[in-house]
Amino acid sequence: MLINNTRASRSAYPAELRAIMNIESARESGAWLSHWSQINSSVTPLWDLPDAAETAGVAQLSLKDESVRSPLGSFKALGAPVALMRLIVRLWKSEVALDPKAMIKGEYAGLLRDLTVISATDGNHGKSLAAAAQTIGCRCVIVLHANVSVEREQSIAKYGAKIVRIAGNYDESVEFAAELARTNGWHVVSDTSYEGYETIPRDVMQGYGVIPDEIVGQIGASSSPVPFTHVFLQGGVGGLAAGITTYLWEYYGQHRPVFIVVEPQQADCLYQSAIEGSATRATGSVDSVMAGLACGEASPLAWKFLWPCVDYFMTISDSDAVEAMRTLARGTDRDAPLVVGESGAAGFAGLTLLAQAPDLARKVGLDAESRVLVISTEGATAPNMYAELVGESAESVLARQHEWLQGCTA
Template sequence: MFVANPRAVRAPYPDALARILNVAAGDESRAWLSHWDAISPQPTPLVDLPGAAAQFGVASVCVKDESLRSPLGSFKALGAPIALMRLILRLWPDHQLDPKALIEGHYREMLTHFTVISATDGNHGKALAAAAQSIGCACVIVLHANVSVEREQAIAAYGARIVRIAGNYDESVEHAAQLARDNGWHVVSDTSYEGYEAIPRDVMQGYGAMAAEIVEQARDAAFTHVFLQGGVGGLAAGVASYLWEIHGAARPRFIVVEPRQADCLYQSARAGRAARATGSVDSVMAGLACGETSPLAWQILEACVDDFMLIEDDDAVAAMRALAAGNHGDMPLVSGESGAAGFAGLAKLMNDSELAQAAGLNAQSRVLLISTEGATAPLVYASLVGEPAEAVATRRDERLATAVAP
């Protein structure tokens, strides 16, 4: 399913949206994150896939590989720590806290009794737990029924206290909010709701660090199309807003990809307002299995995402396997269930000439994809791809070593 957004505009980045997300704050977030030892000091790779480009009949396909961002394994390592840091700076304005010292844990004693909480499908919770551990505050993570034990253990490894509920993601968000009210804790969530916008804004602003790297790495090779994963909309808004502000009216065409059963952004595009998903919100793409659009993210997306599309779980699995195999001589990539969604969306469009034409994809198209996660659930990854992530990573590293050999 594919729908064009009639409200998308091609104009300079509006001042009203710049008050929500902007390049300056994204660059500041990147500078702060450079002091966190849980992420790589180097930009994640922007990998050219000429084999995929030839297969799909486009000029180029590039993948921003976030699996190498940190041991956390996903782009979420950019959002949660920035939101936590900005929250603490707002709560203690008179202490003149230094962001570098904060992320390095120098205010640990002051924050001993400070607790943050969030619901998660996995990656955001793990990033928040890791950031809280580095900074020195307590962290509680609420998990819904569909979050695997493997993901739970990965979060707990960073010292978070885990709370399990029987419901879905949206119910876990409500439960986290209630626990925060009852205990005087602070919610650090990546989805906004009425009266709760500052922290989701900060999370999205952290994602601007990734967009800043893309601008530097691409240099003058401007992309015509950017595929972005859906979820509640935070990633898409964080990246699209940055690229829109940089390129203005000449911005790329943004296409958002979601699981069919978690179609909240697709339904928002149809309704012209932030809406809920119509499906079961139960997808192998765990990071995208979100039932309700973030209203704050929608303010950005409504104005700049040109198309919204839905894919099946089988599409995502096929994309994971294709990226792992390094088909047509391409670099093998470890891309998780949600990470491969952009590649899956591109493949689905290019396998249907009418859809490709509707999306403006042709032999001149230069496509950017973001592999938002690696094998953040290694057992799930191995069962879907048919081999462990380590085997794929070994092939990737062998290719890299060959490429740089004299």
């Protein structure tokens, strides 16, 4: 399903939004994160996929590969650590000025050992928060709902977090985490906002701004006002989409690309928000193979940025995402084989669906002159699940990618 957001604006980035989310904060986040051992020093690849572009009927298709951002395996490595650092700076502001760059290297571990942070998660955010807390030296509690796999639970627990399981869904785990925090005097570090809770989700989104900041640098000079005509982004609660659209909107102003947000059919909270005109809940079961996007309620803070700039919202099936994973893993003579996880494949899957429906492609302005950007937000963060869905292990795909790269340099 596809819906046009008639509220989307082509004006310059509004000053009232820039006061909350801006390029300066994104770049500051990147500077802090560069001192963390869990962030790779090089920028993540921006792959050119000419054969996939030809199949989709567009001039160019670029894929930003966040699977190699960190050993943690996803873009979430950018959000939780920044939010945790900013929280700690605020908590200690009246006592001592803490340097975030020293903090993320563990230099204040003795001071912070009695601090406990907590969050609900579908997997990647919780793993990143646990890893950051372990490095910084504070305690971490992670609440998992019934649909989070044991494989994902184990990947979080290895970073020293205490795991709490509940029988409900993601939104119920968010509520449970908030209640535990109130009862125990802990601090919630969540990537979704709710009434009275917006500062930390804003900090998380500022961390995601590192991605478009890198892309702008990787592209370099272009003969066009904007190097991309269309950007496909994952949905979820909306934080990633907000972090990327706001940066590109501020950077390119009225010449910004067309933004298309993609989410699971059964977790369509942003699609439904576009219908309602305000942040609302999904209509389906919320259980999806795209675990990172299986969110039942849009973040009100993220929606504040999305409703004035996202041009289209669309939904895809789980089978669409799996087929996209397989396509990207296969590669071609001109397209490198890529390890893209379930949620990471959503944007590519959305492009594929529109390309197969000429009327919808025309509706969003996709044609032979279009230059498209998609973000692969994760690699094989659940390796067993990845191998089951793709029919090949991530290690095998990466081995073929290595061969492909050697062939390019031969």
